[in-house]
Amino acid sequence: MPATxxxxxxxxxxxxxxxxxxxxxxxxxxxxxxxxxxxxxxxLVSTTPxxxxxxxxxxxxxxxxxxxxxxxxxxWALQLALVLPLLWRRTAPTPAFLVIAAVAFAQWLxxxxxxxxxxxxxxxxxxxxxxxxxxxxxxxxxxxxLGLVLAGARWATPSDAGPAVAIALGSLLALPxxxxxxxxxxxxxxxxxxxxxxxxxRTRIAREMHxxxxxxxxxxxxLSDGARATLARDPAAASDAIAHxxxxxxxxxxxxxxxxxxxxxxxxxxxxxxPQPGLDDLPELVEAVRSAGLGVTLDxxxxxxxxxxxxxxxxxxRVVQEALTNVLKHAPAATQAEVRVRRTGGAVDxxxxxxxxxxxxxxxxxxxxxxxxxGLGLRGMAERVALHAGTVTAGPSGSGWRVHATLHEHxxxx
Numbered sequence: 001m002p003a004t005x006x007x008x009x010x011x012x013x014x015x016x017x018x019x020x021x022x023x024x025x026x027x028x029x030x031x032x033x034x035x036x037x038x039x040x041x042x043x044l045v046s047t048t049p050x051x052x053x054x055x056x057x058x059x060x061x062x063x064x065x066x067x068x069x070x071x072x073x074x075x076w077a078l079q080l081a082l083v084l085p086l087l088w089r090r091t092a093p094t095p096a097f098l099v100i101a102a103v104a105f106a107q108w109l110x111x112x113x114x115x116x117x118x119x120x121x122x123x124x125x126x127x128x129x130x131x132x133x134x135x136x137x138x139x140x141x142x143x144x145x146l147g148l149v150l151a152g153a154r155w156a157t158p159s160d161a162g163p164a165v166a167i168a169l170g171s172l173l174a175l176p177x178x179x180x181x182x183x184x185x186x187x188x189x190x191x192x193x194x195x196x197x198x199x200x201x202r203t204r205i206a207r208e209m210h211x212x213x214x215x216x217x218x219x220x221x222x223l224s225d226g227a228r229a230t231l232a233r234d235p236a237a238a239s240d241a242i243a244h245x246x247x248x249x250x251x252x253x254x255x256x257x258x259x260x261x262x263x264x265x266x267x268x269x270x271x272x273x274x275p276q277p278g279l280d281d282l283p284e285l286v287e288a289v290r291s292a293g294l295g296v297t298l299d300x301x302x303x304x305x306x307x308x309x310x311x312x313x314x315x316x317x318r319v320v321q322e323a324l325t326n327v328l329k330h331a332p333a334a335t336q337a338e339v340r341v342r343r344t345g346g347a348v349d350x351x352x353x354x355x356x357x358x359x360x361x362x363x364x365x366x367x368x369x370x371x372x373x374x375g376l377g378l379r380g381m382a383e384r385v386a387l388h389a390g391t392v393t394a395g396p397s398g399s400g401w402r403v404h405a406t407l408h409e410h411x412x413x414x
């Protein structure tokens with residue numbers, strides 16, 4: 001484990017299991033070598049010294065494995081042949097299992113019982129847990145069952161007969177299969193969770209892109225129309241409008257680079273990142289809309305206490321942005337819009353009211369956020385508010401259009 005990783009793990013003990021698991025997965029040969037070393041240690045410990053008396057008191061002692069057979073060199077060679085293929089158990093699970101099964105069959109023909117047979121169980125677990133082909137998993141299980149039957153026929157004694165022994169041997173084989181299936185299921189669950197998280201992130205980025213592009217393009221279109229209308233009689237004002245179009249376009253490009261930088265965090269070409277907009281950025285947003293020709297008043301009253309959480313502040317900003325964008329897009333006759341943000345208790349109320357009749361129909365929404373709402377903008381607004389256990393309504397009000405949203409500061413825990 002690298003020094004930085006070890007330092008981070010010590011600083012946060014809860015992260016140690018995750019980091020060990022990540023290192024285990026990233027370096028399969030290293031982890032499998034550790035398993036091989038562990039099994040070899042078990043074999044050495046399980047080999048107990050016993051004195052064999054051939055009738056000569058000066059005869060040297062030999063090692064006997066569990067009192068069952070003499071641990072000769074060729075027997076140790078068999079044990080090594082059983083254990084060493086585990087070095088490739090995760091990189092090539094089925095070939096490693098087949099090699100171990102072939103060595104185990106040679107051992108069965110030769111006759112001795114070996115503790116190295118534990119390698120068969122380890123290899124079986126690995127195939128069940130890591131082999132993507134179900135046919136290979138079924139083959140490994142079938143070979144293991146056949147090996148268990150052959151071992152019972154060769155080494156079982158009359159006293160071993162009976163259902164208790166059969167159940168014990170079956171359990172010995174079922175244990176690695178059950179563990180492998182559990183690991184396999186957990187891996188699939190984690191993969192599905194990561195896929196869901198990736199889809200949610202793509203949806204969030206798409207919503208952010210819509211907000212950025214729709215708002216800035218609406219402002220640019222309004223500015224361009226104004227510049228064209230005033231070009232003949234007031235060239236200076238038209239020049240200012242065109243300069244503002246250029247500035248708005250650059251800001252939109254910078255915001256898009258920031259969003260794309262989330263997808264390419266290691267790409268230096270993504271450019272410097274900037275924080276997500278919040279309540280402090282509302283005056284800048286309002287000023288951009290004013291420059292497009294719509295009179296906007298802003299009234300923000302958050303009361304005493306700490307500012308709202310960053311996530312809620314971003315949602316308020318996006319709601320105001322989408323509402324003002326809709327005024328520019330769908331109500332060109334509007335001359336005035338009012339933005340009010342109020343915090344009372346643990347809730348923040350956002351109201352955007354304009355005075356223009358709609359030239360383009362926009363579906364009204366009402367009720368809990370997340371309800372039916374046509375169009376990506378209104379649907380995105382509803383989804384954002386729903387994250388804070390809030391409600392949003394949008395519809396005609398007087399001579400214009402009104403959007404109202406209520407967000408709860410502790411909505412995530414409700």
